[in-house]
Amino acid sequence: MRTSELIEKNNELRQLLNPENKQFYSDFLVYMRFKTVIKDSFTVEILLLEILNDILDAQDEGTNAVQYFGKNPKQVADELLVTLSNSWQAMLYFGGIIFGCYGLYTILLMLAMPTGMIDLGQILLFIISGFIIVWFILKYLGNLVYQVKRTIKSNILRILLMILSFTMIVALGGGIGLLKTPLRFLISSQVSMGIVMIIMAALTIWYFKIGKPKMLPIYVTGMGLGILGILLRL
Structure with missing residues (x-):
């Protein structure tokens, strides 16, 4: 699967989020993409898609994104960014x-x-x-x-x-x-x-x-x- 296909898949699945979770994930996605311009885009998009699927699974179980990730998504994003090497x-x-x-x-x-x-x-x-x-x-x-x-x-x-x-x-x-x-x-x-x-x-x-x-x-x-x-x- 190519990077463009991952992005397209992400856009499709994002429509399944409720408004609150969609806003939470959209902010997270924008922050990650701005911060990873010199990272491997394929790896970044796989990571974002995995996170989106986790949020969707939690949503199906009645748990919103804030409860699942905590009230400091920036900290979670920064911890993930450390694990990504420059490309x-x-x-x-x-x-x-x-x-x-x-x-x-x-x-x-x-x-x-x-x-x-x-x-x-x-x-x-x-x-x-x-x-x-x-x-x-x-x-x-x-x-x-x-x-x-x-x-x-x-x-x-x-x-x-x-x-x-x-x-x-x-x-x-x-x-x-x-x-x-x-x-x-x-x-x-x-x-x-x-x-x-x-x-x-x-x-x-x-x-x-x-x-x-x-x-x-x-x-x-x-x-x-x-x-x-x-x-x-x-």
Whole structure:
């Protein structure tokens, strides 16, 4: 059984939970997935599915999830996380996504500029800063699951924190954009358009090959930047 099949099975069984248990398990699941981005996803999903089955068995016997796991699910999750070792494959996958997204978007933005200037130093800085930012955001969002109760005020707080995070990312990107490194060179408009078209073709093949709806924002953003670059060149 593949990881995607485990996730699909988890989604199906989760519908059998009563509202109270469903909220309990959903928080537990979100916390675990945020905290295991560099763990083996297959092992994590098997563990989550086993826990879900335990909760369902307890529910059938008239015991809710809080009674079964206790009132401190975060502690239970943290104890389980200690037993999971980091996966080099997961690290490479996570790093590849960040590297690909930030590197791709930065290159497309540079190619869209009329100057035709490519700064490899800036691209590297964008990738490094993007990796650090995404890593800390994922870690923070995981902690937020059990730190703030689900109220209207907490939802507003989450929205404000997301806006603040986005603002910081834009500000950091603007600051890096002002830097000039020695690794700069000019390319012609024809070469720029050729590179953009190659990137767009590769992005299209990649998206339709993996066929994952959650990757749609990455695909749409990349294609939008590519089209913008071509239009500006024309």
